[in-house]
Amino acid sequence: MVPPSAPQTRMLPLMHVMHTAGHYKSPPEGESVSWIEHLRVPALSVGTYSVPDGGADTQSPHTEDEVYVVTAGTAVLESGGERAEVGPGSVVYVPAHEAHRFTAITGDFAVLVFFAPAEYSQASTSR
Numbered sequence: 001m002v003p004p005s006a007p008q009t010r011m012l013p014l015m016h017v018m019h020t021a022g023h024y025k026s027p028p029e030g031e032s033v034s035w036i037e038h039l040r041v042p043a044l045s046v047g048t049y050s051v052p053d054g055g056a057d058t059q060s061p062h063t064e065d066e067v068y069v070v071t072a073g074t075a076v077l078e079s080g081g082e083r084a085e086v087g088p089g090s091v092v093y094v095p096a097h098e099a100h101r102f103t104a105i106t107g108d109f110a111v112l113v114f115f116a117p118a119e120y121s122q123a124s125t126s127r
Helices: none
Strands: 034-041 044-051 065-079 082-086 091-094 100-116
Touching: 044 065
Parallel strands: none
Antiparallel strands: 034 044, 044 100, 065 082, 065 091, 065 100
C-alpha cells in the first residue's frame, strides 16, 4: 500500500515493440525525406528518419537532445563545426538546439532517432 503522502505516478504501457523501426521508407510523393514516429511518451520519443540515396537532409535543430542510430546507408554528419562519417551501427549524440545535417548521403539512408524528452515537448520552454 502506498502512503497517502507519496506522489502518484502515471503508469505507462509496459512494453511497445517497434517491428519496422529503423527500416528505410521512401519519402511520400512530393517530399524529400520520410519521418515515422514509432513511440511517444513524455520522457522519450522514437522514430525513423529516411533520406533516399543522394537526397538532402532538410531538418532543423530540435529543442530536445537526440541520439541517432544509423541502420542503413552512409553519410557525413555535420554538427557543431565537426564532420563525422557515419554508417550502419554508428551511434551519435546531438545536444538540443545544435544545428546539424547529414550530407554526402550514399545508399538509402535510415536512422533511428531517440529524442529525450519527447520531440518538440520543450519547444515552449526553449531559449
